[in-house]
Amino acid sequence: MKHIARKRFGQHFLTDPGVIDAIVRAIDPRAGQAMVEIGPGLAALTQPLVERLGRLRVIELDRDLAVRLRAHGQLDVTEADVLTVDFSALPGAAPAGLRVVGNLPYNISTPILFHLLDHVGVVKDQHFMLQKEVIDRMVAAPATADYGRLSVMLQWRYAMEDVLFVPPEAFDPPPKVDSAVVRMVPLPEPPPIDLAHFGAMVQIAFSQRRKILRHTLGKWLEQRHATGNFDLQRRAEEVPVSEYVHLAQTTQA
Numbered sequence: 001m002k003h004i005a006r007k008r009f010g011q012h013f014l015t016d017p018g019v020i021d022a023i024v025r026a027i028d029p030r031a032g033q034a035m036v037e038i039g040p041g042l043a044a045l046t047q048p049l050v051e052r053l054g055r056l057r058v059i060e061l062d063r064d065l066a067v068r069l070r071a072h073g074q075l076d077v078t079e080a081d082v083l084t085v086d087f088s089a090l091p092g093a094a095p096a097g098l099r100v101v102g103n104l105p106y107n108i109s110t111p112i113l114f115h116l117l118d119h120v121g122v123v124k125d126q127h128f129m130l131q132k133e134v135i136d137r138m139v140a141a142p143a144t145a146d147y148g149r150l151s152v153m154l155q156w157r158y159a160m161e162d163v164l165f166v167p168p169e170a171f172d173p174p175p176k177v178d179s180a181v182v183r184m185v186p187l188p189e190p191p192p193i194d195l196a197h198f199g200a201m202v203q204i205a206f207s208q209r210r211k212i213l214r215h216t217l218g219k220w221l222e223q224r225h226a227t228g229n230f231d232l233q234r235r236a237e238e239v240p241v242s243e244y245v246h247l248a249q250t251t252q253a
Contacts, residue, residue: 016170034092038102087119126184198248205236
C-alpha cells in the first residue's frame with residue numbers, strides 16, 4: 001500500500017537514486033558507527049545507510065511509517081517527535097560518538113537544529129537535507145544578506161559547509177523550493193559561553209535588522225552595566241561571530 005505524504009508532517013520523500021547515492025557518499029557511513037536518522041520516511045536513505053552501518057536508529061513521528069520501519073530487522077525505531085528526544089541518552093551517545101543525519105521537515109527544521117545544539121557534546125557530525133535558503137543562512141558570512149541569528153547561533157559551535165544541491169524533482173511530491181545538504185561538525189574546542197544568555201543577546205541584536213545596534217543591543221547592554229569598546233554604530237549583520245561570543249562572555253547573564 002502506497003504511503004501518501006502528509007502535509008502536516010512536512011513530508012517530501014526523496015526518490016532520485018543519483019541524489020541518494022551522492023548523499024550517502026557525502027555522509028560516508030562506516031560499519032559499527034552509532035548513527036541516528038531523523039525522519040526516515042520511506043527509507044530511501046535509510047536502506048543504503050543501514051547496509052553500510054549494520055544497524056541504524058531512526059526517529060519517526062508518523063505512526064504508519066513507524067510500523068513499516070519496525071518490520072526491518074536492522075532498525076531501532078524511536079516513534080516520537082524529534083523535539084522531545086533526548087539525544088544525549090541514546091545508545092552510542094558518548095562524547096563525540098553520535099552521527100546524526102536526516103531529511104528534515106521544512107516546517108520545523110530550525111527548531112530541530114536548536115534542539116540538537118543542546119546535545120552537541122555527544123555528536124560527532126550532522127548531515128541534513130534542508131531548504132537551500134536555510135543552509136545559505138547557516139553558512140553565511142558577516143555583512144551579507146543571509147547572515148543572521150541562525151548563522152551566529154550555529155557558527156559559534158559548528159564548522160559547516162553546503163555539500164550538495166538537491167532540486168525539487170528529486171522528491172515526491174516535489175517541494176516548491178530548492179534543497180541542499182549541509183555538513184555540520186562540532187568544533188573541538190568551542191569558546192565557553194552560557195548558551196541561554198548568548199541566545200537571548202543574539203535574538204535582541206537581530207530583532208530589528210535595519211537599525212544600528214545602539215537602538216537594540218545598546219539598551220540590553222546598559223541594563224547590564226556593560227563596559228568595553230563594542231561598536232554599537234553597526235547593524236547586527238556587520239558583527240562577526242567572534243565578537244558576539246566575546247560580548248556574551250563579558251556581560252552578565
